[in-house]
Amino acid sequence: MGSDRGKTSGSVMVVGAGIAGMQASLDLANSDYYVHLVDKLPTVGGMMARLDKTFPTNDCAM
Amino acid sequence: MRLDYPANIKIIRVPCTGKVDLMYLLSAIQKGADGVYVVGCLEGSCHYKEGNFKARQRVEQARALLEEVGLEGDRVRMYNLSSGEGPTFAAYAKEMTEHIKALGPNPLK
Amino acid sequence: MISPKLVEVGRHLNVNIITNSEIKSVEGEPGNFTVTLVNHPRYIDPVKCTGCGECAMHCPVTAVNSYNKGLDDRRATFIEYPQAVPLAFGIDTDTCIGCGLCENMCVAKAIRYDDTERESALTVGSIILAAGSQGYDPSKLDFLGYGKFANVVTSEEFERILSASGPYRGHLCRPLDREEPKKIAWLQCIGSRETNKCGNGYCSSVCCMYAVKEAMIAKEHAHGDLDCAIFNMDIRTFGKDYEKYYLRAKDKDGVRFIKSRVHTVVEIPETGDLTVRFVNEAGEILEETFSMVVLSVGLQVPETSKILAQQLGIELDKYSFVETDPFTPVSTSRKGVYTCGVFQGPKDIPGSITEASAAACAAGSDLAVARGTDTKVIEMPDQQDVTAETPRIGVFVCNCGINIGGVVNVPAVTEYAATLPFVAYTDQNLFTCSQDTQDKIKEKIIEHKLNRVVVASCSPKTHEQMFMETLEACGLNRYLFEMANIRNQNSWIHSKTPDIATQKAKDLVRMAVARSAMLKQLNEKVISVNKQALVIGGGVAGMNAALGLGKQGFQVALLEKDASLGGYSRMLHHTIEGGDIQKYLKDLIADVIAHDKIEVITGARVVDFSGYKGNFTTSVLVGPENKKRTIKHGIIIVATGAGEYTPKEYGFNQDPRVVTQVQLGDILEEKGAADLSSVVMIQCVGSRNEENENCSRICCQNAVKNALIIKKQNPEANVFVLYRDIRTYGLMEDFYKEARNLGVIFIRFEPENPPKVEPAAEGMMVTIKDHILQKNLEIRADLVTLSAGMVAEDTTELCGIMKFNRNPEGYFIEAHVKLRPVDMPGDGIFLCGTAHGPKLITEAIAQAQAAASRATTFLSKSEIKLSAITAQVDTEHCVKCLTCVRSCPFNVPVFNTEKQVIEIDEAICHGCGICAGVCPRQTIQLNYYEDDQILCKIDALLAGGM
Secondary structure: OOHHHHHOOOEEEEEOOOHHHHHHHHHHHOOOOEEEEEOOOOOOOHHHHHOOEEOOOOEEOO | OOOOOOOOOOOOOOOOHHHOOHHHHHHHHHOOOOOEEEEEOOOOOEOOEOHHHHHHHHHHHHHHHHHHOOOOHHHEEEEEOOOOOHHHHHHHHHHHHHHHHHHOOOOOO | OOHHHHHHHHHOOOEEEEOOEEEEEEEEEOOEEEEEEEEOOOOEOOOOOOOOOHHHHHOOOEEEOOOOOOOOEEEOEEOOOOOOOOOOOEEOOOOOOOOOHHHHHOOOOOEOOOOOOEEEEEEEOEEEEOOOOEEOOHHHOHHHOEOOEOOEEEHHHHHHHHOOOOOOOOOOOOOOOOOOOOEEEEEEEEOOOEOOOOOEOOOOOOHHHHHHHHHHHHHHHOOOOOEEEEEEOOOOOOOOOHHHHHHHHHHHOOOEEEEOOEEEEEEOOOOOOEEEEEEOOOOOEEEEEEOEEEEEEOEEOOHHHHHHHHHHOOOEOOOOOEOOEOOEOOEOOOOOEEEOHHHOOOOOHHHHHHHHHHHHHHHHHHOHHHOOOOOOOOOOOOOOOOOOOOOOEEEEEEOOOOOOOOOOOHHHHHHHHHOOOOEEEEEEEOOOOOHHHHHHHHHHHHHOOOOEEEEEEOOHHHHHHHHHHHHHHOOOOOOOEEEEEOHHHHHOOOOOOHHHHHHHHHHHHHHHHHHHHHOOOOOOOEEEOOOOEEEEOOEHHHHHHHHHHHHOOOOEEEEEOOOOOEHHHHHOOEOOOOOEHHHHHHHHHHHHHHOOOEEEEEOEEEEEEEEEOOEEEEEEEEOOOOEEEEEEEOEEEEOOOEEEOOOOOOOOOOOOOEEEHHHHHHHHHHHOOOOOOEEEEEEEEOOOOOOOOOOOOOHHHHHHHHHHHHHHHOOOOEEEEEEOOOOOOHHHHHHHHHHHHOOOEEEEOOOOOOOEEEEOOOOEEEEEEEOOOOEEEEEEEOEEEEEEOEEEOOOHHHHHHHOOOEOOOOOEOOOEOOOEOOEOOOOOEEEOHHHOOOOOHHHHHHHHHHHHHHHHHHHOOOEEEOOOOOEEEOOOOOOOOOHHHHHOOOOOOEEEOOOOEEEOOOOOOOOOOHHHHHOOOOOEEEOOOOHHHHHHHHHHHHHOOO
């Protein structure tokens, strides 16, 4: 570990908990960083959780 | 969603309908269940690619075997729906119950 | 599809979800930012709330349900949808009347009327902005009648109408009279590609595809013949395999596509039907009546995100998307702050996910020295071995407040459980999931020497992992646990018949107890991870992937088959935005060569490959001497690239005046456009035809880019672009508009009537039928430029060795087109750049960084725990019929010819159980779902009579 580790944080803030924010959070958390995932809504999921099916597979979005 | 469906339905969980062995379906009928049905993902949407197709084959086999021994093959069925389709699940549960009622009790009971 | 991700972020030990919160300020510097958050009150404590929903059941206030886009109601106490994470309710104080009913009903004492706005602080090293988008609000466009006519809905509303969890429970009906529509029109580009009324000059990139999808799904839902028409200017199905989807809708499902921008929508008051007035390509004004009109609204950046950008001091472009550079697509103007998803620019879900991983790579690279310093680890005690013990089952029956207890006679079920075989202890709890109950369960496991636990409560989907962890925390193997779902599958659905519900609860508990007695302890095998990476392909994608990994501190071997790095990008000069590709490439190659973690191996050919995630071995022959090298590595990134199609069409290679866009790029770079007086460009050469059904994604912007260079250097020159649909998606639409403004002439043709190219007295003569003028046009050209599509690099030999799957066009197949666009189906193998499908250099860079991020999730660990739920073969009784080998969808079971046995590698088994299901002799068992463990449930159920 480098000498400047002292002032480097091992945490990341992700703003927005839609599918992009969740993916970024999971990648980072699974790579040994601590993630604060912040959203203005009471629930994570964003726009994708409001879709019915998705193209081009027509799988259920939920 | 708290949707109403008949209480005579009891669910047995499997990781994928592809895990459903012919033996499970036959054993349920043999031990007195009036009907058995397998609920899998929509065809083409299996998380394990083709588990639900295998399940359908197994259901067809069970139906044929029941017919062979003089029972109604239609006591065993397969339904497909996606995890977001609670109302469809309830509708199938009702449909299956009505259907089994019409067939009458399992004669092996 | 999104549910598993919701659950994963919700349960992840190292993801702290902070809802109802906004950013107030960010101080400090990259690596060490101090963030101040404003936490808005939720009025219900999410830690105490169990999500039981009693509060909402009793809330007397009706409010507009924003989740269903206002098409139905919800209570003032609400949760957005049943799968919501966190599974906690909140109070909408705009509508709450403060009656106090919910507070009285809440057994968990989670209601906090006195909750207030607070501030909190975080220290973080990097920031990722993924603030997303909102649908354009079309109420300003009064000619569409949205908000005035009930049956004009937005596409977002139509999604909810189609959804089984939507306002009409998935029944296709229109809002006015809840009648099923007979004809639906989709109007494209509402709030996109238009600067006069809405100001959004860009293309939203997703609307064509979602309109096609909505039309297809609507047709599936309809009971009769539903007529679907999509009014569009261009159909932009430019993504991987999207063109095939469009063709399916058009040719198989009969969705109509009408080339027109709609003029007005008028309601017929008697019927509620809508008359759509439009101008066709020939300039005629036509009318058609529909039962319903769907406005395909574009994506735009919400006001809140603009404020966010201001507070962070990051620059936005004129449409309020985050300003980024073509070569650093996820970096914002502030160091240490990254972006992804639609806030970066309009894009679809796979694009957003790819960029999210790219942003994670960039954010993580800055903090590599501090990796693991803030993460939490749970230390678990050593596990006791209970294999030899007689089962001692503890049964915990949950009241779930009054969700179960209010219907089911929980004391009676608990008493009944005590009479069942092997049950050593029973108890009932108010909320089995609460922290104090978890502690109590741990105490009871130890006190009563329980070696199996059954919880009769809710869904294993949401709670099983938590209870399994409770077992582990007191040294009991997590697989000695079983749940009976007496809430979702019982009390909630049989609430009107408590006696029947109580009986069913007993049945479910009896089944669970029977299974629990049969459960075996299972151990997750641990495999080590080799921290070296292998990247195949030394183009822009491969080099970026290697750099991404190198910056995170991992050793990389970068293979390139040619003698030098650079790949296809060596042929390109500028991005459409003006980015200098050759300069970028020179710097990139220098960075890669100078990086101490990256070893570049040029002139390399893969000759042998074996292994599985974490432990691969690849042999390569290097250089003209074919020196053999063997590399051991933990992950693979495939970046083999693609190139320009060599046209067989339009006399290419026969006449020097017929060139490709890449060749035109060279001409413009060397000689400029001064001596060009007329250039005709022909789109979709080698794309969207019988041989290659797909769109090559990049050619429209290529044509526009070169047309702009010509027009800017030589305004007198005539440039014609003969096209089928112009697909300048996203922010590139502005360049298309600029080209038209500068006088580039765009002429559309149908594939049945392609242009004709013939040598003429001076230059070439191109003949095309013009739709607007309805006659043939003859255009003389000095140069005919073919917008040749992309073709994947030939990887037949590589795939023969490494067993990767490709689609018919030769592009590699990802694990899931929507959710795993960078992963390959095999674990530990990732994909980026044009090897995945045609894409722009900017997109290739993002996907390369994404591949590095995905790979880092493997490489950052020294070992991987494999799932214990895998198939096992009883080789002694196996008759080697090979049914399992033929049936496994992942080709996991193999016949070892040396040992003459079937082998199933746990490292690659997916745990579906298909092989166990097909095995005619039951010699394959799936752990945790062995035949006995399922049959005993059937026995236990039917033993009670049915």
